[in-house]
């Protein structure tokens with residue numbers, strides 16, 4: 001599963017309260033995405049273009065079970081790759097159909113605005129002149145992503161419309 | 162001989178849909194059956210859920226619905242949403258609905274109602290579900306989509322992480338509580354994203370169940386996947402007193418030779434009251450005494466972790482014969498209605514109210530900046546809730562310090578961060 005896009009680079013400890021502030025719960029779904037990272041990087045959500053890649057440091061997505069991955073997906077983020085990714089965020093991302101790749105060192109290697117390429121199943125990410133090994137996505141999880149996330153899968157199995 | 166297993170590996174392996182009982186280890190992905198599932202009022206705010214409702218659910222008798230985050234509903238949308246959830250519960254045949262005023266915050270409530278059992282797997286759409294580990298139950302917070310999957314299929318998957326073992330020795334000194342114990346670990350050892358935390362050692366014996374619940378609940382703050390205490394006689398006695406006598410329990414303990422990735426020794430005797438400074442708990446902790454120059458305007462006691470009867474007792478002990486400082490607003494939230502009623506009977510709530518504190522209904526409320534007292538710009542808060550992230554409790558410009566409920570009460574009295582030990586002994 002190969003993905004390429006322009007990088008936005010963030011530091012360590014980007015938590016779910018930053019990705020999906022409590023104010024989102026009171027907003028109509030279509031408006032929630034604009035709150036993404038509004039406390040730490042105001043205006044960013046409006047600059048993102050569909051297909052961009054979010055790069056971050058350690059512990060990305062730490063925090064609550066709120067649907068933080070959905071805000072990123074709704075903004076058009078094509079891939080999140082970070083030095084390390086919180087377990088709950090990781091599963092929420094896969095379930096939402098948002099590709100994620102854990103690649104230790106990526107936040108130091110990638111520079112903002114440059115083009116990145118990654119392969120989730122082979123487990124690598126590269127930019128201009130560097131390549132890093134990441135954690136390849138096991139087939140069990142790539143299948144959920146390939147199905148387009150859990151909703152699409154449950155619909156296919158006839159559980160929901 | 163089969164590979165010896167940690168407590169969490171044993172629970173996951175016993176619930177595997179393929180070859181149950183076959184040992185599992187780090188990096189394995191295991192599909193498991195889920196024993197119990199808890200849904201929350203927040204389900205009403207998830208558009209994916211509300212617009213793709215499952216036609217029917219597996220095992221409605223293993224599902225509870227708890228209205229706890231935003232209750233009573235502060236907006237028309239949420240109030241209407243709750244109405245839809247009640248109707249859904251009826252349609253799906255879910256009996257265990259803990260409606261507004263009849264339950265409390267899901268994690269302590271589920272333990273109180275005998276829904277948290279050792280050796281079982283419990284899922285809930287909330288990250289602090291690891292609270293269940295206090296009773297040896299593998300509790301895990303999962304997202305709404307995951308919950309939909311469990312509703313439909315009764316199954317989910319977990320990636321097995323490596324496990325860290327915290328070895329507790331000694332006893333907590335007076336004035337030092339579960340929150341301090343947790344902060345000592347987070348401050349010393351830092352985060353363990355993707356890994357599990359298991360508690361062992363002689364120090365556990367003297368930790369009452371509510372103290373274990375604080376510690377297990379807070380495990381989410383160091384990024385732990387699962388947090389587990391062993392199902393020792395105390396834990397089993399707690400569960401037994403809440404589960405119908407004809408039902409059998411299936412507690413699981415770690416094998417003696419189980420392989421742990423890291424050992425965290427902690428001597429409880431030497432601990433002092435601690436606080437986490439704003440932003441995070443990991444490696445961001447100091448003794449309260451060192452921060453006594455920090456003035457506070459807001460003080461909050463409550464949340465799934467620290468709104469227990471023990472917390473309210475500590476608060477009322479400190480407030481007896483004293484007043485909340487004129488510059489401070491103190492909010493106290495019992496974590497279940499049962500705790501509310503009991504604290505009322507014992508006079509704790511009256512003491513708090515007469516001292517100038519505000520007592521709210523059992524809800525998440527202020528803990529996640531939802532309602533009932535969000536923080537304003539530049540306000541400094543000392544709280545015994547669970548998270549001190551920037552913006553967590555309201556304004557991103559507010560500053561949140563985390564400590565024990567006793568530390569919160571003591572600071573509410575003096576108007577600055579205060580070690581509670583002085584106020585617990587003299588006077589009240």
Ligand code: SF4
Nearest residue numbers: 464465525528529547
């Ligand atoms: S009290 Fe706070 S941490 Fe606990 S479930 Fe509610 S919002 Fe989450």
